[in-house]
Amino acid sequence: MSDEIRQLDDCLSVRAGALYVEDCAAEALAARFGTPLYVVSEGQLRRNARRLQRAFAARWPAELLLLPSIKANSSLALRRILTEEGVGCDVFGEGELEAALRTGTVPGQISLNGPMKGDGLLERAIGAGVRITLDSRAELERTAAAAARLDRRAHIRLRMRPDLVGHDEPSEMSPSGVSVRDAIQRYKAGIPTEDLLAIGEREVRDPNLDLAGIHLHLGRHSADPEVWRGAIDSLAELLPQLRERWGGWTPRELDLGGGFPVPRDPFGRALPQRASAPPRAPDIDTYAAVVCEHLAARLDGLGIRAAEVQLEIEPGRALYADAGVHLATVGNVKRQTRPRSPGSRPTPRTPTCPT
Numbered sequence: 165m166s167d168e169i170r171q172l173d174d175c176l177s178v179r180a181g182a183l184y185v186e187d188c189a190a191e192a193l194a195a196r197f198g199t200p201l202y203v204v205s206e207g208q209l210r211r212n213a214r215r216l217q218r219a220f221a222a223r224w225p226a227e228l229l230l231l232p233s234i235k236a237n238s239s240l241a242l243r244r245i246l247t248e249e250g251v252g253c254d255v256f257g258e259g260e261l262e263a264a265l266r267t268g269t270v271p272g273q274i275s276l277n278g279p280m281k282g283d284g285l286l287e288r289a290i291g292a293g294v295r296i297t298l299d300s301r302a303e304l305e306r307t308a309a310a311a312a313r314l315d316r317r318a319h320i321r322l323r324m325r326p327d328l329v330g331h332d333e334p335s336e337m338s339p340s341g342v343s344v345r346d347a348i349q350r351y352k353a354g355i356p357t358e359d360l361l362a363i364g365e366r367e368v369r370d371p372n373l374d375l376a377g378i379h380l381h382l383g384r385h386s387a388d389p390e391v392w393r394g395a396i397d398s399l400a401e402l403l404p405q406l407r408e409r410w411g412g413w414t415p416r417e418l419d420l421g422g423g424f425p426v427p428r429d430p431f432g433r434a435l436p437q438r439a440s441a442p443p444r445a446p447d448i449d450t451y452a453a454v455v456c457e458h459l460a461a462r463l464d465g466l467g468i469r470a471a472e473v474q475l476e477i478e479p480g481r482a483l484y485a486d487a488g489v490h491l492a493t494v495g496n497v498k499r500q501t502r503p504r505s506p507g508s509r510p511t512p513r514t515p516t517c518p519t
């Protein structure tokens with residue numbers, strides 16, 4: 165057995181043939197807590213939050229806010245760590261909103277998202293001072309009514325559904341080859357552009373509403389940073405039309421959602437279009453550079469100063485995915501010579517097992 169330490173990534177290593185998470189032997193953790201077991205490195209979670217914040221904040225001239233989706237990991241203990249890191253949260257529904265509030269997330273740094281928000285949920289969010297990301301014109305009206313009932317002003321953003329013109333390459337998640345553009349239009353929430361353009365100035369300037377900005381979320385359809393450029397282009401096409409309709413309204417916050425690839429990036433490897441993908445997605449700095457430079461340039465072209473616009477991103481998997489590992493115990497290994505699935509490797513004659 166070798167004494168060599170092989171670092172697999174920031175928090176996983178193999179030491180003398182045994183798997184370690186930071187300085188903890190995986191086998192000892194499994195023996196102590198039993199399996200199946202999720203082991204998460206607090207250090208790695210903090211490093212990831214700081215890395216994401218640094219990458220974007222260094223390139224954006226105004227404030228940068230991280231609002232990672234709690235759906236990426238609903239452990240309250242992990243959420244508390246993110247609160248300590250000054251990180252906000254994207255939530256969907258009552259349960260996630262309560263989880264975010266109970267773990268000390270600053271209410272003004274919570275975005276309540278999702279296409280089905282009941283009146284009770286809207287009132288809870290407005291009462292707590294949570295920002296609300298709206299998904300339809302009807303929801304805009306219901307939010308104004310809920311705010312009026314509470315005699316509070318609701319902090320809102322409108323979620324657009326970006327039309328990624330020219331992005332006809334297949335989504336990395338689609339077995340049937342649906343394009344990135346179609347996948348976002350077909351499957352993602354967000355207000356269809358024609359509905360957004362039908363919203364009148366009187367509605368957005370309702371005294372009970374404070375329309376702060378625009379939100380979009382692509383989801384994970386491609387690891388290509390160029391897709392972000394496409395999303396920013398569709399935002400830049402939309403903004404002047406909204407400003408014209410809404411008496412020169414200018415966003416003070418823009419939220420580009422999540423969907424950033426994770427460093428371990430195992431997604432879709434069983435699909436033919438992903439089989440030969442590089443083992444690692446580009447570094448987060450690459451995305452930050454594309455996003456910040458392109459967004460600032462497009463805003464400048466519209467006469468909007470980036471220095472006056474808060475930038476928000478909502479990485480979920482990019483934050484959590486390489487912070488831990490799932491441990492399981494192999495109870496039995498069953499071997500057979502036939503039938504074999506096409507493409508499977510021949511069964512080794514001598515069974516091997518990691519020590």
Ligand SMILES: Cc1ncc(COP(=O)(O)O)c(C=O)c1O
Nearest residue numbers: 233381422423424478479480481
């Ligand atoms: C609105 C919103 N933001 C952020 C995310 C996080 O996406 P990801 O984990 O791919 O970064 C999701 C996930 O579906 C989402 O719905």
